[in-house]
């Protein structure tokens with residue numbers, strides 16, 4: 371009987387183990403923490419946004435842009451739902467974002483665990499893998515207290531994000547010891563740190579807006595943009611729009627480039643219209659602060675006035691035209707100097723990882739060692755916030771488990 375060893379018991383590793391066992395392989399699933407799927411439990415704020423109805427190339431990122439698509443074509447949104455439906459799960463669709471109907475991530479983990487148990491997968495927790503030896507087309511996986519011979523090995527150790535859940539980057543070392551190359555892993559889907567932080571006094575405020583990220587000093591290039599609910603923090607800016615552009619900031623800062631963000635706090639209108647509405651609001655009787663508070667949260671309104679060099683309680687009528695223009699320019703293009711992103715402990719995913727140039731996109735097999743496969747976040751593939759990272763874990767896990775038996 372063919373023996374497959376899967377290293378890493380997260381979303382992608384459990385999926386790979388299921389599909390290898392369904393092919394009739396004798397499967398061992400090795401996990402170095404005490405439980406499987408720890409990270410899965412914290413996904414989607416404990417509700418697990420497991421995929422997304424909208425699947426576009428721009429939702430996935432890799433240095434090797436086309437790499438993710440053969441897998442996603444084989445095992446996309448529809449196949450994911452079919453797979454989990456077969457494991458007894460029902461779903462809730464929230465504007466295209468798919469969750470288990472119970473809104474409990476534990477339901478997804480339990481569904482996978484019971485399938486692993488039905489297929490008699492040999493699950494080893496607290497199993498610290500230290501070395502993989504490749505000999506005569508077979509493998510020897512050496513863990514601290516045990517060794518496992520295998521015809522195929524799946525590396526599904528995750529990246530470096532949220533290391534408290536077990537993904538501590540140790541999988542990279544195992545892959546590199548076999549000659550695989552890396553794209554520098556950086557934190558992604560995380561908050562942006564601004565220094566100085568002109569929004570600090572508005573910390574705690576949530577406001578709708580658009581964030582646009584620019585990279586470079588002399589020739590500023592727009593790297594990303596996203597709209598939604600922003601969360602202002604004492605360190606800078608967070609919330610989904612900041613998360614979505616963070617991968618670009620993270621990479622640029624690691625390369626020593628300058629990163630700037632502009633926030634449009636009135637982006638539901640086209641800029642000219644927004645400025646007209648602001649001008650009308652500032653032409654009203656009463657003081658400026660009061661008039662701005664008709665449009666923006668109080669703390670944010672106070673920040674806008676301070677940054678324009680105005681006292682909070684200045685009567686609107688006394689405001690010079692030039693100052694009014696400055697104020698509305700600031701509201702529509704609030705500049706932030708981004709000096710860092712949150713570290714891996716506060717990031718949802720890793721951008722970068724095992725260089726996909728060395729991996730076959732149709733099977734997830736190593737181009738260097740036949741029989742060695744990869745699945746999930748360990749590879750240089752990251753997705754947008756919204757179910758795309760788990761979709762990648764299911765799709766790549768499926769291929770790694772099938773091992774070409776499609």
Ligand SMILES: Cc1cc2nc3c(=O)[nH]c(=O)nc-3n(C[C@H](O)[C@H](O)[C@H](O)COP(=O)(O)OP(=O)(O)OC[C@H]3O[C@@H](n4cnc5c(N)ncnc54)[C@H](O)[C@@H]3O)c2cc1C
Pocket residue numbers: 377378379380381382383400401402403406407408409410412413414415418419420421497498499526527528529531532535536537538539540541717718719745746747748756757758759760761763
């Ligand atoms: C807070 C949070 C919320 C998220 N929410 C969502 C969401 O709603 N939707 C979405 O699509 N994505 C979400 N993500 C991202 C998603 O969870 C990950 O991209 C996905 O879990 C990656 O799966 P994986 O199997 O590749 O890696 P992981 O889930 O990280 O699993 C890797 C496993 O391998 C084990 N391991 C590591 N090294 C070794 C070793 N040397 N030996 C043995 N075992 C090892 C680890 O302990 C871990 O169990 C979220 C992430 C976080 C942190």
